[in-house]
Amino acid sequence: MSVDPIVPRPPTLAPAGSHLPGPLPRQMVNFVFFKLDPAFRRLPPAEKEQARDQYVAVLAEASAMGMICLSYATMGLRADVDFLLWRVAPSVEDFQTQTRTLNKTTLAGYLTTPFSLLSMTKRSMYTDKVDPFYGSESRTHIIAGQRKYLFVYPLVKSREWYLLPMLKRQEMMDVHVRIASKYPGMKQNTTFSFGLDDQDFVVAYETDEPRDFLNLVMEIRETEASRYTLSDTPSFTCVHAPMKEILDRLF
Numbered sequence: 001m002s003v004d005p006i007v008p009r010p011p012t013l014a015p016a017g018s019h020l021p022g023p024l025p026r027q028m029v030n031f032v033f034f035k036l037d038p039a040f041r042r043l044p045p046a047e048k049e050q051a052r053d054q055y056v057a058v059l060a061e062a063s064a065m066g067m068i069c070l071s072y073a074t075m076g077l078r079a080d081v082d083f084l085l086w087r088v089a090p091s092v093e094d095f096q097t098q099t100r101t102l103n104k105t106t107l108a109g110y111l112t113t114p115f116s117l118l119s120m121t122k123r124s125m126y127t128d129k130v131d132p133f134y135g136s137e138s139r140t141h142i143i144a145g146q147r148k149y150l151f152v153y154p155l156v157k158s159r160e161w162y163l164l165p166m167l168k169r170q171e172m173m174d175v176h177v178r179i180a181s182k183y184p185g186m187k188q189n190t191t192f193s194f195g196l197d198d199q200d201f202v203v204a205y206e207t208d209e210p211r212d213f214l215n216l217v218m219e220i221r222e223t224e225a226s227r228y229t230l231s232d233t234p235s236f237t238c239v240h241a242p243m244k245e246i247l248d249r250l251f
Helices: 038-042 045-060 092-102 159-163 166-180 210-220 224-228 243-250
Strands: 028-036 068-073 083-089 111-120 149-157 187-192 201-207 229-231 236-240
Touching (some): 028 038, 028 092, 028 201, 038 045, 045 092, 045 243, 068 243, 083 092, 083 149, 083 243, 111 187, 111 201, 149 210, 159 224, 166 210, 166 224, 224 229
Antiparallel strands (some): 028 083, 028 111, 068 236, 149 201, 149 229
8 A cells, every 4th residue: 555654744832921732642542443243143133232232332431531432334345344443542541441341241242353453643753844634733632533434554664764864754755745635635644553563653544535545545656655665454444434323234
């Protein structure tokens, strides 16, 4: 795929004595994918509905925990996953607390977790001079769920990439930014995984037009920076929907 992180200008710091807000706190981010055991579909309808409502009720408590938890359908698009929870929270312990509660539900006994990607928000090492995605939004604080479709993939760059001079890397990233500016309807959420998980980054594009993402990927594969991509799979196409609706489709 070779779509590298494209990051906007860093957040503005409040000058001394002003009333402007300072930089927003960084967040932990988790993309956790689930697969439903077909045995669940053979349960009586009343049991399935009860299990669905129990699971949905637990997810509804996320906001009270200070967590963003968005649901996306992936069934019919990949064979190995059925839905995604995109979770954003102040700490990794928040993910563990919610997971512990979810694991106590009836539905959890029929779910496996084929993939789980952990990352964290962070100001970029590069400067985005065009800023096509965010305007004034800080990359250290995600505002998620603004588009119908979400495209998620882990990204690993080669060690040769990190040994290049910063100026050279910036020049190559400027090319990516110019290409991305052709698609103003897309929003990119790049989060960092160095040392937290296997990948370097988790890249998540939100859009209402899947063709824009396809066209972007095709163009960026022809850039010099894409030569330094070591891995950018698996790639997930996800459709935003309420959890109750997703489970109804699965049953």
